[in-house]
Amino acid sequence: MKFAVQINEGPYTHQASDSAYNFIVAALEKGHEIIRVFFYHDGVNNATRFTTPPQDDRNIVTRWSELAEKHNLDMVVCVAAAQRRGIADEGEAKRNGLDADNIAPGFRISGLGQLVEAGIQSDRVVVFGD
């Protein structure tokens, strides 16, 4: 089955990101396809590579980046939500006159159309959040 996954909450504060991660790993193991992972609301905070949790805790951001690389996942961060919350890639940083970008490897910033498109192209959209 083709799944699209939406994550609406930030890492650590909320379990949504962990649950989504576990869901995706399990779905891939069963041979399903994850056509896109879309980060919205505070979920965009999963995409900052400036996250430095204590060493004995899981690094949620790195974990996403590694999963994306291993399975060639399309991880999309909503641009409007990202701008509000200070998540920027190189292009966004330039456009908005920021002195740095902070997006982690494997993530890309794009529009909400990517969420709707994922809804159209997938068999199921699974939403993680409150």
Place this chain on the structure above:
Amino acid sequence: MSEPWEDEEEGAIKKFMFINRKAPYGTIYALESLEVVLISAAFDQDVSLVFSDDGVFQLKKDQDPESIGMKNFSRTYRALEGYDVEKLYVDKESMEERGLTEDDLLVDVEMLSKEELGNLMNEQDVVLSF
């Protein structure tokens, strides 16, 4: 390259339902939900909106959030018709619990019981809840 919403692909219309459960201010869910609704309408999808729990307050007339530094975005609900988003459903029970009637709302809605909403939900292809 053409944008995805410009593709005249047959059968690419899905039933999208957006369930709004949160008050309009206090959290950003209502505002960011509205942004997805507008995008999905731009993709010419079959869009329904449900307002339930504190989400019914999103449609309340005479909102005046300027005093808490928030922009009043409730006018956008009135503009939805112009985007062909005309299916607005409200949970009857949530309205009653909050002492609201249809006269308190700024748009025309259909009031449904939880059971009727459940049936409607079953007919959808994509259900996103905010």
